[in-house]
Amino acid sequence: MSGPNDDNMSPHTQLSSHFFGDLLDSIIVDVASECHRIAKLGLDRNLEEEEEELRLSTQARVRAADPSNSGEANSKYVVDIFGQTHPPVANEIFECMNCGRSIMAGRFAPHLEKCMGKGRKARLKATRSSTAAQNRYSRGSPVSTYSPYSNSSSTNRLSNGTPGVAGEEYSNGTLEEP
Amino acid sequence: MSSKINHHHHHHRFNTQIFPPPCPHLAEFRARNGSKPFRALQDCLRVKPPGGRAAIRRDPSEVPRCGACGESARPRLYACLACAAISCHAPPGPSHAAAHATSMPPGHEIAVDVDRAEIFCCACRDQVYDRDFDAAVVLSQTATLKSATIQSAKPENLRKRRRVDYRPWSPDIRDRVLMETGSSPLENGSDLPRGLRGLNNLGNTCFMNSVLQALLHTPPLRNYFLSDRHNRYYCKKKNGVSNSNAGGKRNVGTADGHGNKNARLCLACDMDAMFSAVFSGDRKPYSPAKFLYSWWQHASNLASYEQQDAHEFFISMLDGIHENVEKDRHKPHSQGHGDCCIAHRVFSGILRSDVMCMTCGFTSTTYDPCVDISLDLEPHQGGSSKSVSTKTHHSCNGEVDGMNPGQNCGISTLMGCLDRFTRPERLGADQKFFCQQCQVRQESLKQMSIRKLPLVSCFHIKRFEHSSIRKMSRKVDRYLQFPFSLDMTPYLSSSILRNRFGNRIFPFDGDEPDASNEMSSEFELFAVVTHTGKLDAGHYVTYLRLSNQWYKCDDAWVTQVNENIVRAAQGYMMFYVQKMLYYKASENRAVS
Numbered sequence: 096m097s098g099p100n101d102d103n104m105s106p107h108t109q110l111s112s113h114f115f116g117d118l119l120d121s122i123i124v125d126v127a128s129e130c131h132r133i134a135k136l137g138l139d140r141n142l143e144e145e146e147e148e149l150r151l152s153t154q155a156r157v158r159a160a161d162p163s164n165s166g167e168a169n170s171k172y173v174v175d176i177f178g179q180t181h182p183p184v185a186n187e188i189f190e191c192m193n194c195g196r197s198i199m200a201g202r203f204a205p206h207l208e209k210c211m212g213k214g215r216k217a218r219l220k221a222t223r224s225s226t227a228a229q230n231r232y233s234r235g236s237p238v239s240t241y242s243p244y245s246n247s248s249s250t251n252r253l254s255n256g257t258p259g260v261a262g263e264e265y266s267n268g269t270l271e272e273p
Numbered sequence: 274m275s276s277k278i279n280h281h282h283h284h285h286r287f288n289t290q291i292f293p294p295p296c297p298h299l300a301e302f303r304a305r306n307g308s309k310p311f312r313a314l315q316d317c318l319r320v321k322p323p324g325g326r327a328a329i330r331r332d333p334s335e336v337p338r339c340g341a342c343g344e345s346a347r348p349r350l351y352a353c354l355a356c357a358a359i360s361c362h363a364p365p366g367p368s369h370a371a372a373h374a375t376s377m378p379p380g381h382e383i384a385v386d387v388d389r390a391e392i393f394c395c396a397c398r399d400q401v402y403d404r405d406f407d408a409a410v411v412l413s414q415t416a417t418l419k420s421a422t423i424q425s426a427k428p429e430n431l432r433k434r435r436r437v438d439y440r441p442w443s444p445d446i447r448d449r450v451l452m453e454t455g456s457s458p459l460e461n462g463s464d465l466p467r468g469l470r471g472l473n474n475l476g477n478t479c480f481m482n483s484v485l486q487a488l489l490h491t492p493p494l495r496n497y498f499l500s501d502r503h504n505r506y507y508c509k510k511k512n513g514v515s516n517s518n519a520g521g522k523r524n525v526g527t528a529d530g531h532g533n534k535n536a537r538l539c540l541a542c543d544m545d546a547m548f549s550a551v552f553s554g555d556r557k558p559y560s561p562a563k564f565l566y567s568w569w570q571h572a573s574n575l576a577s578y579e580q581q582d583a584h585e586f587f588i589s590m591l592d593g594i595h596e597n598v599e600k601d602r603h604k605p606h607s608q609g610h611g612d613c614c615i616a617h618r619v620f621s622g623i624l625r626s627d628v629m630c631m632t633c634g635f636t637s638t639t640y641d642p643c644v645d646i647s648l649d650l651e652p653h654q655g656g657s658s659k660s661v662s663t664k665t666h667h668s669c670n671g672e673v674d675g676m677n678p679g680q681n682c683g684i685s686t687l688m689g690c691l692d693r694f695t696r697p698e699r700l701g702a703d704q705k706f707f708c709q710q711c712q713v714r715q716e717s718l719k720q721m722s723i724r725k726l727p728l729v730s731c732f733h734i735k736r737f738e739h740s741s742i743r744k745m746s747r748k749v750d751r752y753l754q755f756p757f758s759l760d761m762t763p764y765l766s767s768s769i770l771r772n773r774f775g776n777r778i779f780p781f782d783g784d785e786p787d788a789s790n791e792m793s794s795e796f797e798l799f800a801v802v803t804h805t806g807k808l809d810a811g812h813y814v815t816y817l818r819l820s821n822q823w824y825k826c827d828d829a830w831v832t833q834v835n836e837n838i839v840r841a842a843q844g845y846m847m848f849y850v851q852k853m854l855y856y857k858a859s860e861n862r863a864v865s
Contacts, residue, residue, distance in 0.1 A: 137291030
């Protein structure tokens, strides 16, 4: 049962090991040959740059998580870069281009919605406005034209919030007073 | 695997590839024999499976053996190109291949790896490369495949416009006089960049403000509007709209009250007004009210006072600009060329999709225009989500040695997402594709690549996760690393195709001699739209990079931030612009 070079392996096991070794060697040469070609032809990616970017990001996240930092991302603003301050609700006043009334900027969208007869509430009440004729496509189809591979269903969307300090959340749709 | 070495060699660069000079033995061989031996080899090239790896066999059932030692199981067996003798090369053992070269008269140094179809110099003991040999291999690989390109928008027309050199221009005396009489220079009192101005939130409109800030600082778009390429007064006049308010007031519209719209809807005009206002030097926050009004007329299904998605707005807006310009001047409607309107000129690229039948190798190719790329985040963090492709054993795509940094650290990265986007994907049993050659539905392999890069690449991260179990959706807050400089070369069709055929030296789709791809695959980040909060209640903020300084635009509030804040932020849409812009010869009509 034992061969001259037997070290506790049966000939069967030795043969299997031998074949495995050959296959492994062959695969290693496959990889080496491919890498050699990629390197020689200048097709390899610039891994150093990629690693540097990754390192910078990791560092940045550590710094951002550090509470001793000024926490610019989430702190309340005092003045902006031009030295100005702004109220939570934009208070510039201008004329609505649909009806001509004077409206405060921060309340313009809800006003316009009713004014144009858009939105759920307005649609429930009023008759259709003439601009309904411009209704060109339903949700999802423009996306499929221009980015066919993206999921264009209306559920794949992130909604925005109301104005104010970053990081605070507001409930759906309502403009809350501070 | 270090890539340091190559960057210092002065090799001839062909479309970002290096074409290494031959070793003296190969050069000698070529000089003596030309490319005849390589073409003769073509009869011996066996490609299995269709389009897969090529091997050298004199007849299909041949089992190559080393002439010196009789071994056939060696990992490396080389067939001499001069006399067809097969020798093994198995360091650290004796190299019968090298022995063959030295024992024979000169001319037997060049051999070919019978299993991998790679040329080897037995004297240098190194793998060498030859363009004609590679061409022969690729041709035999593609001969085993049939393919078809569907879709008439094959981008042949891209090549018609040759590149021209940049010609600098300065105004002459007459130009100066004309400029000075018609205008006055804007003052910029501070060191702060022009065009930096807050946008008032009009009520749940930060989704719109965030995208507008990015667009206001998209270099080609900004240049277009600031160069007066779409003049809102001229546009309205041309469209026969009489407008008593044309004096630069913000609320350009009809004079009378109730919804009687004489003003022709034109989002580009509203953009023009916005650019003028934002770059005017006035730093008080601007209210994009007219823009909102126009957009709601254009996209009436999205016209409501509620929280909305920034990406959806972006797409809708570009469509709005396209719609209006399209009706003028008999411009081509197809967006792939970007000749239709400024929106597509800036953002439109072309994607290539290949679907390959796994049975017969028949490949069906389609080209589609796109204005952005929506990317999925990896299913679980740190998981290696490479799909194992049985089609190609060349598992390159940048991951050949497993050194993709993102996957090592377990962080999701933008490049990792792009790798996934362009990886070969198996369309399984439930997604069989109809193969024209087999005339039956077969399991297939699908692969995306970028045929033409846009001037500005917008990447949209799908931070949405739908759980079919719980029947609800949630937002994926997972951090995604994104670089400030991005090289898109690995994702080009030419790179992907080249990789599919073993990285051979061969002009693949997209490799043009006047390489518009050359050096224009490098992009720089200039804007990041971030989202914080929940799926239905959150807040958008945009970070802008101007003169390598980062600014945070949070509706009306513009503040300066350190780049670390940006790197650590949760990116939702990232905007990259080509580092180098090349000019193409214009056709006789005015180029838009």
